[in-house]
Amino acid sequence: MLTQHSPDLTPDESSGRAHVLVVDDEYGPRESIAFSLSGEFKVDTASRAKDALAKLQAQTYAAVVLDIRMPEMDGIRALEELRKIDPYVSVIMLTGYGTLLTAQQAMLAGANQYLRKPPDVEELVQSVRRQTMATRLRRAQVRASTEAQGLNDALKLEIEENAPHLWRSRASVELVHDLNNPLTVVIGYAALVAEEAKLLEKRDPETAKKLVDYSVLVEKAAEYCHHLSENWRLASKRVSAFQLVDLVQIAREVREVLFFGTTAIQMEGLAQANVRGSKFELMRVMQNLFKNSLEAGATVVVVSWQEVSGKMGMVISDNGSGMSAEAGKRAMQGGFTSKSTGTGLGLSICRHLAGAHGATFALESVAGQGTTVRLVFPAVPIG
Numbered sequence: 001m002l003t004q005h006s007p008d009l010t011p012d013e014s015s016g017r018a019h020v021l022v023v024d025d026e027y028g029p030r031e032s033i034a035f036s037l038s039g040e041f042k043v044d045t046a047s048r049a050k051d052a053l054a055k056l057q058a059q060t061y062a063a064v065v066l067d068i069r070m071p072e073m074d075g076i077r078a079l080e081e082l083r084k085i086d087p088y089v090s091v092i093m094l095t096g097y098g099t100l101l102t103a104q105q106a107m108l109a110g111a112n113q114y115l116r117k118p119p120d121v122e123e124l125v126q127s128v129r130r131q132t133m134a135t136r137l138r139r140a141q142v143r144a145s146t147e148a149q150g151l152n153d154a155l156k157l158e159i160e161e162n163a164p165h166l167w168r169s170r171a172s173v174e175l176v177h178d179l180n181n182p183l184t185v186v187i188g189y190a191a192l193v194a195e196e197a198k199l200l201e202k203r204d205p206e207t208a209k210k211l212v213d214y215s216v217l218v219e220k221a222a223e224y225c226h227h228l229s230e231n232w233r234l235a236s237k238r239v240s241a242f243q244l245v246d247l248v249q250i251a252r253e254v255r256e257v258l259f260f261g262t263t264a265i266q267m268e269g270l271a272q273a274n275v276r277g278s279k280f281e282l283m284r285v286m287q288n289l290f291k292n293s294l295e296a297g298a299t300v301v302v303v304s305w306q307e308v309s310g311k312m313g314m315v316i317s318d319n320g321s322g323m324s325a326e327a328g329k330r331a332m333q334g335g336f337t338s339k340s341t342g343t344g345l346g347l348s349i350c351r352h353l354a355g356a357h358g359a360t361f362a363l364e365s366v367a368g369q370g371t372t373v374r375l376v377f378p379a380v381p382i383g
Helices: 027-038 050-059 077-087 099-107 122-160 164-204 205-234 247-256 279-295 325-333 346-356
Strands: 019-023 042-046 065-066 090-095 113-116 241-246 265-269 272-278 301-308 311-318 360-366 370-377
Touching: 019 027, 019 050, 027 042, 027 065, 027 122, 042 050, 050 065, 050 205, 065 122, 090 099, 090 122, 090 301, 113 122, 122 241, 205 247, 205 279, 241 247, 241 265, 241 279, 247 265, 247 279, 247 301, 265 346, 272 279, 279 301, 279 311, 279 346, 301 360, 325 360
Parallel strands: 019 042, 019 065, 065 090, 090 113, 265 301
Antiparallel strands: 241 272, 301 311, 311 370, 360 370
């Protein structure tokens, strides 16, 4: 029976040498590839797909170099079985039969990259280097998501056990709810920074730049967490001091920092949308609305801005599962959710914060057709 790997680093990855498995039934090409990679990676080899699968069950790898053309079990079938064991490891397919159909089959089966055989040595090393980094990123994101799910499960249990007192401690619950996403990012990127720091001396300038970029994202997410916790510490009932802020820039930062730059969140309309408000409180609004859309199965979330009678309008539309009119009404009141991982607080928080900014908040949703949220902010005073 195949056992799926947990997304943990191998001892070799954490110490600086990523573990790579080379699978090829031909001795010469297999050993040549292994030798080419051995200067930078810890390399294991297998001459048959079944031997490779046995190794994958016993050892977590950062990348697998897999020949497509093999006896007993070909590379496409081996890849399908491999993904049952480890869905996160990067797989580079090799073949001397470089047809488009073969490449398509490999990618559909779950390959991450496709190279002609025999591969150019420099291209091979760069590909493995790039794919091991991608594996670390996927594992870090999964670990972060698992941590966040644990926090969310604990929160739901607390709500169930203390339902009679829920709304008396609403501020505490809201804080935990809104810290969930940025904390996930902090955990994920912090793990990446730690891993890349250990490999920095062996990496090229491009990798060093990535390390700096990750650090910037960690700093932004931590700054957001600090704002939320500081608001709770001061027990403030009012929104932070307002200043001129750009909704478009805030939305871009939320997409980049809290949602890993997902292309599902798209932006159109005005290039700049200035209002008076608190940057971090408006980040909370967008965080919750984007998260609701994506968790409702949306593959496209369109955010747009336009002036409405001198006021600033912001519309967030998605193609998710939507909800009935009754469900939408209950969700706006708070304490209701249709999601297995939800707390029922997101829309209520958004409506409260929008109101504190003097903005109107309207929700339109149809079950099976998606949801649209419309906010209209007061005009920015002149002078």
